[in-house]
Amino acid sequence: MSEISGTEAHASIPAAQVRDASGTVPAGVRGRTMADVGHPRRPRPSQAKQHDFATALSAHADPLDQAAQATLASLTGGLSPASMALALLDWSMHVGLAPGKCLDLAMRASHAWSSAPTRDDAAPPDTLPAADATGDPRFADAAWSHWPYCVWRDGFLRVQRWWRDATTGVPGVSRHHEDMVSFGARQWLDAWSPSNFVALNPLVLQTAVRTGGANFAAGARHWLEDAEEIACALRGKQAVRDRGYRPGYELAITPGRVVWRNALCELLQYTPTTTRVACEPIFIVPSWIMKYYILDLQPHNSLIRYLVGAGFTVFAVSWRNPDAADRELTLGDYLKLGVLEPLAYVRERCERLPVHAVGYCLGGTLLAIAAAALARDGAPDALRSITLLAAQTDFSAPGELGLFIDASALAALDALMWRQGYLDGAQMAAAFQLLNARDLIWSRMMSEYLLGRRSKPSDLMAWNADATRMPYRMHIEYLTRLLLNNDLAEGRYCVDGRPVALSDIAVPAFVVGTERDHVSPWRSVYKLNLLTHNELTFVLTAGGHNGGIVSEPGHVGRYYRCATRVPDAPYRSRHDFVEHTAPVEGSWWPCWAAWLHAHSRGDTGARRVDTGLADAPGSYVLQP
Incomplete structure (x- = not known):
């Protein structure tokens, strides 16, 4: 599919994109009126000098505004004062x-x-x-x-x-x-908060007495380590602190191969561990904000390994980490190169069968767009089902993340990304930390700097620190068209110049929301019930945006609610869903695996992966 187009698309493209190759608005575009074009007239010498001076000022005004806003945004972390x-x-x-x-x-x-x-x-x-x-x-x-x-x-x-x-x-x-x-x-x-101050915090004072002040020495050492790590990140260098978890060694070690690759992503196929598998393969589209192995951490909590062991042929997309040279990549490029092309290849490897498509976070939003486009274009045999994990399709209530999204905030962020060519992962992480500053910033500072307790490394922390970048144009399109204007839910989002509608999706859907999600609030995820008429199974699980999805069997304290809406059934409110759906103790993974098998057309012999371009996890996931 080609780049996103249409009247609505052109209307939302920032003015900063209307530039020549040097990044400057062409002088012939700015400062001209219809009178200049319709009535060409040689000005007097004095008028010519004034005209040239005004034109020169106009030509440099926009870059000057961009530079000023970018400087301010770099000081405020992309926020708009x-x-x-x-x-x-x-x-x-x-x-x-x-x-x-x-x-x-x-x-x-x-x-x-x-x-x-x-x-x-x-x-x-x-x-x-x-x-x-x-x-x-x-x-x-x-x-x-x-x-x-x-x-x-x-x-x-x-x-x-x-x-x-x-x-x-x-x-x-x-x-x-x-x-x-x-x-x-x-x-x-x-x-x-009094907990942040030494003289007001009894726990800190007791620890200082007990350790003879050693907690302060340890805290100072931790602060210096963190400061050095932040300085390295700002210089674009690899983090200096080894958290003990590395993709390909301790993480992302489910056996498989890279079977296909393009300029934006690699496609991984995993080695089967059962003799028989479901006929339809599973195709996973993760979010490009973080690296894919959130779904393939360690063997005990790897969702991908669980699916392989449950008797499925599993494929997963691994995104390349873009840089400044990729500033002009669009959402249309991500749709075509990251979903539709690898999906076509998966079907080619699997007897042209339809697939169980799975999308996580923004990957789920992109998958929903792809499913709507395929349904609109008359390709009913491409998908057998779709599963959306903590993925929004209606952004009218994005939760606290919406605090950072308005016209002023986007202008500041646009200027910052225009200068860099991308939004850095550390800048994105800072915004997410603000959403839960009490636990992610202040409580951590008290523990590590005042009490001298270094947080024990974990697989999830290591993954969270392995940040990625978002190309300038793609991220601005996402923020403007989806998050701010809500074009997808309101029928204005265009693919190949024509709008797509989520109501066109006819295949069964399995949708997961998490109770404490600051990124994709479950009440927003639930709104897909208002936008579709197909069979839809909704699961509300304990945990947050990441922990609620990485919720393996045996995880203490996990539970979920699950209810299915039959096609064309009346709408059921969120309140009714919670009130009349009893919680089930344990992980939602077995429920999902059973649902996938129930929506498959039987089984077939396991599909071996004897050849490939490289062993999993591939090379893109290792890019700094």
Whole structure:
């Protein structure tokens, strides 16, 4: 398929892309009017000088704006100060126009501080609870119930609750600005939590006494190691700290071969471990934001190895890590080179049978687009089923990730990526860390820098640190057309110049959402029920965006809910789904494997992988 096109596509392409080969807007395009074209006239010498000067200024205005915005964005991590300023202005003006809200906040503040605990209210040492009753993990240690630590803790929590009330429910404030102000207030307050300060944290003081201050020495060493690692990342060098997990050695070691390759991805086929396999193969499209082996970590928690052992022929896409030379790659290129071409090759290797297509995160969004395009173009034999893992198709409610997406934020991000040619993985990771700053930033800093405890390396942490880059044009198209404009769900997304509709998908679907997903909130994932009429099985599983998917059998504390909608059945609300679908203890993987077998046409002899371009995991996944 060719590049994405159509009226809507052209309308959403940023102005920064209308440039010549040097990256400058052509002087003949800017500064001209219809009068200049329709009535050519030689100006007087003085007018000519003024015209030349104005044209020169106009020609350099856009690159100057881009350079200024890119510099500012590099200092703010790609965030837009103007966007937050507009949100603060909206909130503050409407608070000033709401005397009832102000009176309510004043009464709440008075009541909160009048009920502050005294020394007599502190719990006796022999009756201290084993865990903090507030549910905040920062204050889980029983020592926080001693005076004066309980005063600092409770005072902080009161302030936190007051600001939550102050930043929400203000009449007239737009929902986006309310969310931004509430988020910003929470981030600011988290930085001032008493748990972050040596003199206010009883656990840190006790550890310092017990170790003779060795925890501070260890924390300083950890800080220097992390600073060196960040400096290496900023210079584009490999991380200096060895986490003990490497793809091809400890991770991504399910046997297989690279059987096909193009300029954007490699296709891996895995060696069967059963004598019989399902007739239809499984074709996996992972997200290009991170490397594919989130689905092939260690043998005990590898989803790919589990599928192979469950009697399937498994193929998986491994994306190449793009660089500045790939700045003009589009979403259409990812669709064609990363889904449709490898899908065609999988079918060629497997007797032209339809496939069970699986997409994870953005890979699932791209797979949904491909499935809709194939259905529109009359290719019903290409897919047997689709499975979407934590993948959004309707972005009208993207959760807290939407805080970073508006016109101002995209202008800043566009300028930053225009300069670099891509969005670096570390820059993307910083945004995700902000979404859960309490656990990913402040709690980690307290543990590693104040207590001197280095987090134990894990396979998931090593994968998370193995970041990738996103090409400039592709990422801007994704942010603008899908996340900001929601073109796919609203029928404006074009492939080959014609719109695609998710309602055209007729094959059965298996859709997984996770309860604590900050990236693809399950309530947003569930909206596919409103956009399709086919058979759809929805699973809501415990865990977050990654942990809920990497949820192998035997994983402690896992459970899931599963319900199937028959074709053309009435819509069932999210509330009804949760209320009337009983949780099932354990991993959702066996449920999915049984579903795949039930939707296959029997079995066949195992497909051997005797030859290939290279052994799995291939070369693309090893690119820094």
